[in-house]
Ligand SMILES: Cc1cc2nc3c(=O)[nH]c(=O)nc-3n(C[C@H](O)[C@H](O)[C@H](O)COP(=O)(O)OP(=O)(O)OC[C@H]3O[C@@H](n4cnc5c(N)ncnc54)[C@H](O)[C@@H]3O)c2cc1C
């Protein structure tokens with residue numbers, strides 16, 4: 072017994088096939104029930120989200136003959152946050168003949184996830200990765216090519232093989248436009264009903280099955296109930312719980328959280344990826360952080376002054392022998408190319424020692440002087456020109472002349488709604504895909520693997536597994552007057568009314584910023600029992616204050632951006648508490664989760680496989696204010712847990 | 719720095735709008751233009767006023783949501799820069815800055831600086847795609863694409879669908895946007911089978927959606943944050959003539 076959570080029954084993935092990992096997906100597809108084409112037209116699927124996951128799923132389901140209703144909060148499905156992904160997408164094509172294979176991608180992903188992901192899921196991801204590239208090329212995605220006309224590849228995030236496909240620094244944009252165009256084609260054909268500027272605010276459950284959603288039209292404020300035979304959430308990640316992150320401003324947890332409140336388990340909420348190469352904050356006006364591609368670390372050298380006293384001096388005045396190239400010093404074999412979590416934590420450590428540079432001492436140098444000397448300015452420009460330009464545009468500093476300043480920022484969330492092998496949550500008929508689910512990355516995601524997972528889920532996995540569920544449909548038709556429908560609608564209306572009535576004296580953003588600071592301080596790059604305990608208290612107090620002092624201007628029946636934000640922040644406040652409790656309960660360091668109490672004598676992460684080799688799936692806070700923990704044991708039959716070492 | 723902004727305020731699609739002047743004090747030159755509006759909005763809210771509504775999401779110049787006409791120029795004074803990537807260091811202390819929504823028949827104002835751009839999606843629906851249902855694709859290396867074509871297709875495909883080109887065009891024409899998509903898909907071998915119908919259908923759709931005709935003024939390319947060149951419109955026109963002559 073403890074003050075924060077209750078331990079419940081284990082949770083089991085009943086859809087997972089066993090036997091040889093290579094044929095599990097094949098066998099699952101074969102065992103799944105099919106829906107004949109004539110029946111598909113009678114079945115409706117709601118897809119919330121139009122990013123890589125939701126866009127690809129909506130298009131594919133519509134092509135298969137289902138009736139699809141799609142929702143996004145932006146004014147067009149093309150603007151989903153996936154559009155911002157830069158670096159690339161992995162696939163085990165082995166076009167480079169450098170020893171890559173499905174098995175190697177599987178192995179790297181399980182290991183990269185620090186042995187906290189399911190082998191079956193990861194193997195399937197690696198298998199379908201090759202189909203994704205074929206699909207995208209067929210849609211006309213203009214990937215980078217070599218002079219012979221074949222696709223170019225690069226190595227990304229420290230992998231030893233070149234398996235990353237890319238389109239300059241805009242891979243996400245090009246992949247998303249491919250999915251978006253496929254969607255628009257289906258919209259034109261009348262197979263998808265598109266509802267842009269519509270926000271899902273509640274899930275409708277009837278007879279234990281997910282049967283619809285309550286949405287708010289963000290232009291008129293009208294609340295409607297939408298029905299379907301199954302609901303798919305593809306609503307993205309929740310990095311914005313930190314207020315400052317590299318996510319788009321609108322990214323939120325509301326769709327997932329509403330489902331969680333109604334019974335869907337939320338797994339591993341504390342697994343957050345903090346990206347080492349972002350542009351540091353410039354002041355209190357800061358509204359988001361900008362990622363600089365990781366590829367910069369291939370040629371840039373990271374350093375800070377050896378002495379705190381030198382930190383105020385311009386970089387040029389610090390002599391070579393007074394610089395500490397700390398990554399090269401601590402990790403001689405990987406140097407500046409250590410994985411994201413390690414690079415981020417090392418930056419935090421030197422800044423905590425008072426050796427950070429720039430405003431507030433929250434930055435480290437990423438220096439290209441050597442690269443320019445070695446390769447010439449022209450070569451550096453050809454490789455990184457657009458990134459240097461972006462840096463200069465934002466900071467007003469010229470990175471050819473003075474070193475860039477970088478600092479870690481929240482980038483991706485590995486946690487999400489718990490799903491089984493079929494990507495179905497603990498609520499029958501509710502499927503979760505893309506960054507919104509918890510499935511494939513364990514405690515840490517490898518670079519270029521989120522785009523792969525989003526498209527794998529949407530193009531290839533979900534459209535197969537959902538048949539098995541829909542084969543039992545169509546389900547009884549619903550009416551506005553059915554009790555669960557009336558209730559879900561009332562929940563939304565009451566909440567909006569309450570938010571508007573408080574009329575306090577603090578803005579929504581001020582609460583969001585404060586929550587973000589608590590999360591960053593105590594549930595960021597390094598976590599401790601003491602800090603997390605404190606954070607839970609602070610968040611609970613902040614939540615109370617929010618519901619008594621927030622000021623939301625305007626009405627519900629109009630375009631009201633502060634009302635939208637207020638609803639999202641209210642959910643972030645609950646999620647933040649759960650993240651801290653999850654981080655508190657996991658008394659080990661793994662992947663993106665570093666517990667101060669669990670480190671080796673030389674300060675590296677220490678996992679405890681004996682105690683924590685499980686996914687932590689949480690049930691929503693009970694009446695006593697405590698969430699219930701359900702553990703899903705993880706078994707490693709192929710890739711045996713080992714310790715990561717980058718020294 | 720201290721500045722004044724004169725912002726278009728319009729409470730709903732059918733209400734009349736007007737420019738309203740606000741003081742913004744002590745704003746950092748490192749703040750972005752949207753962060754300056756954020757700061758202003760925080761004050762408006764606490765004073766009991768209605769904050770300014772505006773579209774934005776990525777704030778990285780890639781989603782195409784942000785859309786402000788600043789001092790008469792779509793996306794403001796900096797070349798090849800979206801509103802969200804414009805920083806206050808490009809303005810001076812004491813400046814008075816006008817901020818208005820996109821104005822075009824096909825982009826009606828919803829509220830303040832927020833406009834309705836679903837007409838762009840309609841153009842894509844009409845043919846801005848390659849029909850390749852999931853699961854039917856051959857191996858990605860089955861058809862090599864000359865690097866030159868792939869690169870040029872990519873350049874055209876970087877259009878973010880923001881609509882600045884339409885806002886800047888005296889005719890409210892969407893030709894640059896449509897030409898970017900026609901060029902992207904028309905340069906890829908996979909895009910050839912639908913090339914003729916695509917251009918015919920997309921041009922029809924832009925007329926139907928209320929966009930104006932193109933008279934080659936070139937204002938669109940001037941403001942395009944992604945540097946989509948005017949020459950692509952020539953390419954579109956030539957594709958169109960070829961397509962019409964065959965049909
Ligand atoms: C700057 C940046 C760079 C990145 N670069 C890479 C990279 O190089 N390679 C890589 O693999 N990954 C990268 N990632 C990660 C990757 O982009 C994301 O994980 C991935 O795109 C998520 O896709 P998604 O479809 O799950 O969700 P999203 O693209 O976030 O889409 C979410 C959708 O849900 C909708 N939505 C959300 N809530 C609601 C609601 N309540 N009601 C209605 N609609 C809602 C939104 O409108 C949107 O359409 C990057 C991420 C960032 C931030």
Ligand code: SF4
Pocket residue numbers: 876877878879880881882883884894895898938941942943944945946
């Ligand atoms: S062509 Fe340029 S201005 Fe027009 S929508 Fe595309 S990116 Fe925006």
Ligand code: FES
Pocket residue numbers: 773774775776777778779780781782783784800801802803
């Ligand atoms: S907010 Fe996305 S382009 Fe400006």
